[in-house]
Amino acid sequence: MQEPTFLILTALAAGAQHGYGIMTDVARISDGRVRLRAGTLYAALDRLKADGLVAGDKEEIVDGRLRRYYRITDEGTAELAAEVGRLRANAAVAASRLGLAGGTA
Amino acid sequence: MRGPRPQQRLARRRSRMEKRYRRLLALYPRDHRREHAEEMVGVLLAADGDTHVRAPKPVAWALRFGQHAADSADLIGGALRIRGRMALNRVRRTRWLSWTVRDRRWSDALAVVSVVAPLLLLVAALTEFRIPQAVASSVTGHPHWGLTATLGLADLPMAAGAPGVTLLVFLRLRRLAGLGALATAIGQLAAGAVPAFAGYADPAVAFTVLLSCTAAAALLLSPGPDRGLALLTRSGTALVGTGALILGGFSVGGGVWFGPIDDGAPLRSGDFGGKVAGLPADLLIAAVLVTAAAACLRAPVSRRVLALLAIPVIPYAFLWQEKLAADLFGQPGGGSAIVPSSIPLLYLPPLLLASLILTGTWLARRRAGERDRQVRSATSGPRSAVRA
Secondary structure (H helix, E strand, C coil): CCHHHHHHHHHHHCCCEEHHHHHHHHHHHCCCCCCCCHHHHHHHHHHHHHCCCEEEEEEEEECCEEEEEEEECHHHHHHHHHHHHHHHHHHHHHHHHCCCCCCCC | CCCCCHHHHHHHHHHHHHHHHHHHHCCCCHHHHHHHHHHHHHHHHHHHHHCCCCCCHHHHHHHHHHHHHHHHHHHHHHHHHHHHHHHHHHHHHCCCCCCCCCCHHHHHHHHHHHHHHHHHHHHHHHHHCCHHHHHHHHHHCCCCCCCCCCCCHHHHHHHHHHHHHHHHHHCCCHHHHHHHHHHHHHHHHHHHCCCCCHHHHCHHHHHHHHHHHHHHHHHHHCCCHHHHHHHHHHHHHHHHHHHHHHHHHHHHHHCCCCCECCCCCECCCHHHCCCCCHHHHHHHHHHHHHHHHHHCCCHHHHHHHHHHHHHHHHHHHHHHHHHHHHHHHCCCCCCCCCCCCCHHHHHHHHHHHHHHHHHHHHHHHHHHHHHHHHHHHHHHHHHHHHHC
């Protein structure tokens, strides 16, 4: 899973959000390291929707503009959980080889 | 005089930006645009408001310019990613080389050609290696035609391709047979290019190259031999095969009637008729073959089959006229033709015919589409009036 995808799913794991909300949340989660722009965000959302990991939620009009919310699906949650497991396992192996965790301390 | 207020300036700038972003959003697929364009514009404008900083004018302008350039590039990148993904999905969804002609009559005609053209290709290969001539010689006792003694590299495409394609056709491996026919055509073209394109001016080569191409198109664009055999029926296929074999064996270059003997002078066998007996015999066999093939099919399909088969058969006419020249002037072989064959004469008419067929089918499809639209609008018209 690519990092923007991981971060978008992470942002949505806390609850449904609209496009701009996802952008700011991703910047916050990544500590400002990843700044999604509209083109990248909507291309990713389009793919995630097609893969069934994300679905459209409610819509509202704010200041005369459409705001559509997106939510993570059960499949998306499972995929994110699996990715977290993979990253955690990889991180544990890397940490143990670097002597950062486990019996060396 | 005071300039516009900051609020107005901001509104104007936003309106300009919105126009610019909308122009870029036109790059996105229509469905995506319909669903997301409004919210994307909203997100882009909201993000722009966020990055607004107080700075000296040139710095602020440079920052804004950088922001817009990055957003624009990102929008273009997003459009390319989405379009690329859509194209890839279409390819993935499509079964391997499964695109076939939609029009039923053309599809049926191509299906028949997908059986007939490989058969003709096999006959052409057999004739090239003098197999029917050798058989005919042994049957009639004519002594001068044996099998081709040596096969060169240039003979390989036909020697391997033609039997291979026919075998694949009768194993009902349509796509593989189509690719095989295409490879046979390419192989012949490559082989023809060896002695400075001299091979292309040979009507026999033009015939087999165009026949391979026609076979490939028929196999790749139609339901294939399954449907073709069902339409042609087994007896029809046998008739076509036998007729082609007779035509190939007894006519190409006047193989059995004429041939070099030991001193290189042409031989005319009295057993096979008079001076021009060969040509009417060819025409008679061709007429029987065409009538038989047409009789096996329904009229609209047979017309199309004949149009498709005419593409490779046009250069074949040059073989006949070479033979006619040999009959009349007694000089078989090169230089005896009434009209010397050349690359444009051999290839342009078939290509023109193929273009005509393509244009005709395209126009027919467009007309059918317009008719459908008219019918749809006529049927939906009263309903919308009621709704209104």
